[in-house]
Amino acid sequence: MNYWLVKSEPDVWSWSDQCKAKGRTTAWEGVRNAQACNNMKLMRKGDRAFFYHSNKDRQIVGVVEVVKEAYPDPTDETGRFVMVDLRALEALKAPVTLAEIKAAPRLSEMALVRQSRLSVMPIDPSAWKTIMKMAEMK
């Protein structure tokens, strides 16, 4: 299984919106960045991703699961970009803030820190474990 992180502005689409969605599942539409889309194309059914609130909140708040692999985003007129379907699995007991991640030496190489504008990125398994521990998750 691979691990990922997806970003959303909480004012636009928040974790609670995700949980209220039918089947707790939504199409992750609207990504208009080639690198982010390439990452979505690499997602496989059953992969896990952190759900991160950008801007105001700046913390990881939940875990989602990939339930449908990349397919064309109908909201994209150019036909270049894809989306996946994501389902809310569970909220983090203790959300992990960007500040905490930056303060953790082991996490300093994360794309979240290094490439702040990227909205869909891979997370390596050791970083996933570290963050889950920080979030007080089993």
Place this chain on the structure above:
DNA sequence: GCCAACGTTGGC
């Protein structure tokens, strides 16, 4: 194919 101008994201 280069690069200047411009737009967007997201942290601060």
Place this chain on the structure above:
DNA sequence: GCCAACGTTGGC
């Protein structure tokens, strides 16, 4: 609200 980083567009 500002601005750094960086992606995209379009003229040449």
